[in-house]
Amino acid sequence: MSERIYLFDTTLRDGEQSPGYGMTAEQKLVLARQLEELGVDVIEAGFPAASPEDLSGVRQIACAVKHARVAALARCNDGDIDAAARGLEPAERGRLHLFFGTSQLHLQHKTGLDRDAALDLIVRSVRRGKRLFSELEFSPEDATRTDEDFLIRVVQAVVDEGVQVVNIPDTVGYTVPEEYTRRIRLLKERVRGIEGVILSTHCHNDLGLAVANSLAAIQAGARQVECTINGIGERAGNASLEEIVTALRVREDCLPFTTSVRHELLYQTSQLLSALTGVSTQPNKAIVGRNAFAHESGVHQQGLLKDRRTYEIMTPESVGAPPSQLVLGRHSGRRALAARLTELGYTLSAAELNHVYDRFLKACEVGKALDDDDLIALALDNRPPPEPPYAINLVQATAGTVKPATATVQLTRGGETFAACALGDGPVDAAYSAVDTITGYPTQVVEYELRAVGTGRDTEGEVLVRVQIADKTFSGRAVDTDIVAASVKAYLSAVNKALSVRNQIRPPQVAAAKRAPQIIQQL
Numbered sequence: 001m002s003e004r005i006y007l008f009d010t011t012l013r014d015g016e017q018s019p020g021y022g023m024t025a026e027q028k029l030v031l032a033r034q035l036e037e038l039g040v041d042v043i044e045a046g047f048p049a050a051s052p053e054d055l056s057g058v059r060q061i062a063c064a065v066k067h068a069r070v071a072a073l074a075r076c077n078d079g080d081i082d083a084a085a086r087g088l089e090p091a092e093r094g095r096l097h098l099f100f101g102t103s104q105l106h107l108q109h110k111t112g113l114d115r116d117a118a119l120d121l122i123v124r125s126v127r128r129g130k131r132l133f134s135e136l137e138f139s140p141e142d143a144t145r146t147d148e149d150f151l152i153r154v155v156q157a158v159v160d161e162g163v164q165v166v167n168i169p170d171t172v173g174y175t176v177p178e179e180y181t182r183r184i185r186l187l188k189e190r191v192r193g194i195e196g197v198i199l200s201t202h203c204h205n206d207l208g209l210a211v212a213n214s215l216a217a218i219q220a221g222a223r224q225v226e227c228t229i230n231g232i233g234e235r236a237g238n239a240s241l242e243e244i245v246t247a248l249r250v251r252e253d254c255l256p257f258t259t260s261v262r263h264e265l266l267y268q269t270s271q272l273l274s275a276l277t278g279v280s281t282q283p284n285k286a287i288v289g290r291n292a293f294a295h296e297s298g299v300h301q302q303g304l305l306k307d308r309r310t311y312e313i314m315t316p317e318s319v320g321a322p323p324s325q326l327v328l329g330r331h332s333g334r335r336a337l338a339a340r341l342t343e344l345g346y347t348l349s350a351a352e353l354n355h356v357y358d359r360f361l362k363a364c365e366v367g368k369a370l371d372d373d374d375l376i377a378l379a380l381d382n383r384p385p386p387e388p389p390y391a392i393n394l395v396q397a398t399a400g401t402v403k404p405a406t407a408t409v410q411l412t413r414g415g416e417t418f419a420a421c422a423l424g425d426g427p428v429d430a431a432y433s434a435v436d437t438i439t440g441y442p443t444q445v446v447e448y449e450l451r452a453v454g455t456g457r458d459t460e461g462e463v464l465v466r467v468q469i470a471d472k473t474f475s476g477r478a479v480d481t482d483i484v485a486a487s488v489k490a491y492l493s494a495v496n497k498a499l500s501v502r503n504q505i506r507p508p509q510v511a512a513a514k515r516a517p518q519i520i521q522q523l
Contacts, residue, residue, distance in 0.1 A: 002258045005248065006224040007241065008042040008200065009035050011273065012061070013073055014238055015228040016046075020279050025057040027276045032061045035229075036068045038269050039260040040241070042095060044071040044226075048087035049080040058087035062094065071095040071137065076125035085132045095165075096133040098125055102154055103142035115150055119157055126161045137165035139202065144168070144175040148186060156191050165198045165224060170213055173206025173236060177216035184220035200224035203239045205231060210239035215247060218257060229273045230281050230288065242266045242287040242319065250314050267320040290447065292316075293324045302335055322446035322468055328375065330364035337375075343472060344372060345501040346379040356381070371464070372475045372497055388496040389505055390439065393417055397427035397484045409434035409488065411508075418508040428487045435492060440509035443467040443495065450487075453479060463490040469498040 012028050012035075015021060023031070028045070035043050043065060048055040062070045070091045074080035076098055088094035100122050101110055107118055122138070129136050138158045140146060146154075155166055168184065175183070180203075188194055201217040201224070203210040214225050231240030245261045270288035274280050283290040293316040303310035308324060316324055328337060334357050341348060341356070348356060356378050363370060363378065370378075376385065394410035404423040407430035411418050420437035424430030428448075436442045447466040452459050461483040466475045476493030480486035499505050 002252070002256045003223065005218060005257045005259050006041040006198065006200075007039075007245070007259055007261060008044065008071070008224050008226040009040040009228065009241060010044040010202075010226050010238065011035070011228040011232065011241075013044040013046050014226075014234060015230075015232040018233050018235075018237065021232050021277045023276055025053065025060055028057050029060050029064060031229075031273060031276060032065055034265075034269050034272050036065050037262070038265045039262045040068055041260060042069040042071050042224075044073065044097065046087070047073040049074060049083040055083055055087045058084075059090060062088050062091035066092060069093045069095050069135070071097045073097045073099065074129075076100040076121050078125075078128060081125065081128050081132065088133075093135070094133060095135040095137055096129045097137045097139065097167075098122075098129055099139040099141050099169075100125070101142055102140040102151060103145040104147065105145065106142050115153075119154060122154060123157050123161060126158050126163060130162060135165075136163050137167055137200070138163045139167040139169050139200075141169060142171045144170045144180065144183065145172070148183070151183075152187065152190050155187055155194070159191055159193045159197055163197065165200055166194075167200035167202050167224070167226065168217070168222075169202035169226075170204055170210075171202075173204035173210060175203075175213055176207075176209060177212050180213045181216045181220040184217050184222055188221050198224050200226060201239070202226035204233065205236040205238065208236070210237070211243045211247070214239045214244055215255065218248075218255070230270050230285065232273070232279075240286070242270060246287050246314065246319060249318075263318055264320040267316075267322075287319055288321065291327075293321055294327045302333055322444075322466070322473055323471055327369050328360070328364075329369040330361060332364075340372075341375060341379055343501065344376060344379075344474075344497055346376065348379065371477060373477055373493070376497075386500070388493075389413060389499045390492060390496060392489060392492060394419075395431060395482075395485050395488045397431055399427040399430075405430045407431035407434050407484070409438065411435070411438050411492070413508060416508075427484045431484055431488045432491055435488065435495065438508050439495060439499070440506040441469055441495065441499065443469050443498075445491075446473060448487075450483065461486045463487045465490045465494055467491065467494045467498070469495070472498065474498045 016023055032043055045058040045061040046054045048058050058072050072084040072087050074084040074096060084096050107113055140151060140154050143151060199222045201214045201222050203213040225244055227239040227241040227244055229241055231237040245259050248255050248257050267288050270281060281289055300311045316322060328340060334353060337357055337360055338353050359378050390411045390413050393412050397407040399405035405427045406423055407427055408421045409431055418438045420434040422430050422433035422437055424433050446468050449464040451462050453462045454460055460479050460481050462479045463486040464477050466473050474494040474497040476490040478486045478489030
């Protein structure tokens with residue numbers, strides 16, 4: 001039977017400390033609820049002693065979260081411990097997370113204490129924490145650079161005091177898997193009573209080894225992993241939650257462990273973090289990056305079209321990501337081009353395909369991947385495109401600090417005009433809802449990108465959007481001086497492509513269409 005690994009998510013504490021990822025209390029609460037739905041075991045809500053805002057934010061999360069444990073960080077001093085107690089007072093299951101730097105560097109240059117004085121302070125702080133909390137975790141900060149004998153003394157002392165979780169942090173991302181494995185095993189061998197304690201990892205990514213070190217520690221006996229969504233955190237970040245849980249799932253043959261995480265929510269949670277912070281995930285990020293399931297090589301595309309397992313070790317659906325994408329660029333082959341044009345409603349003969357493929361390669365000479373509009377233009381070979389199912393007649397939206405935003409959209413079809421008004425988290429979301437109300441085809445927006453074209457007051461906004469309807473994705477692109485108008489034009493372009501390949505299109509709807517769950521970063 002597989003052993004259980006507990007997930008301790010520190011996105012709201014360590015992750016939020018990284019430059020560019022600061023969140024308001026309201027945003028933290030939104031993400032905390034998502035983390036609970038994702039299924040993490042512990043949510044580290046913050047550092048209450050850092051500021052009154054942090055303390056208030058921890059209290060809000062402690063009130064809202066009902067199933068996961070809520071942890072708060074504290075240094076080994078009475079003020080920090082008392083602040084954590086105030087922050088976690090409403091929590092149904094609160095955990096105090098105490099830490100103290102135990103490496104010689106930290107003792108000498110940060111606290112100025114010798115080892116005996118440091119150990120005495122740690123024990124006194126743990127005892128105070130035990131009086132206020134039923135659950136306590138202790139971290140010897142910079143544990144991977146701490147003298148082994150002193151680390152054993154510290155861990156033995158806190159285990160003797162009844163700490164339930166001992167975390168061994170690689171605070172500066174210094175260790176390597178073999179070395180980290182030895183340290184975890186050393187503690188299991190030499191600390192009395194360690195079998196009654198959960199050993200935990202907290203690995204930073206300064207050498208790009210955070211996930212590898214975390215997995216090595218699991219194999220050595222650690223049963224809790226501290227990690228963050230998208231791997232965010234101080235400096236180069238922390239171990240990535242989505243990478244760890246997916247590695248455990250994909251390689252259960254050599255990593256026979258389970259977690260409580262709902263894998264199908266990984267991509268959605270990653271996107272929510274990006275939307276809340278305004279910081280996009282790098283395209284090549286494992287599991288949740290834009291290119292994680294994208295293929296441009298002709299050899300790869302040919303294999304994927306025959307059996308996706310040839311070049312995918314997991315399905316995008318397993319982590320809630322959009323379907324695999326064949327990116328059409330200069331490395332792509334005829335089969336991939338033909339397959340995409342067929343999806344767009346343009347089935348070509350062999351001779352036509354050869355002609356279009358030659359023009360396609362010339363268009364790719366600059367190294368740019370072509371989107372759906374570019375491919376259709378190549379297939380039409382300067383012929384006028386067919387009339388789209390819907391055309392825009394009017395877009396009007398209102399937004400500001402008062403939520404929700406509203407939007408009115410008028411679309412024409414077959415000489416008739418249809419109008420809808422909708423609410424949304426922002427003007428783009430509201431306008432997209434109005435379009436869905438008319439067409440009757442709710443979509444999932446899987447990618448939304450805005451870039452400025454030009455400079456100064458005359459700058460235009462170019463919007464690239466990809467939507468999913470059923471199991472197919474379609475893209476649209478538009479430019480306008482009005483960002484909302486550009487967004488709607490791009491969105492309707494993608495929707496029209498999807499509708500054009502259907503045998504029948506629903507008549508314009510009079511009842512509001514229910515939108516599929518999605519996350520759109522509003523401006």
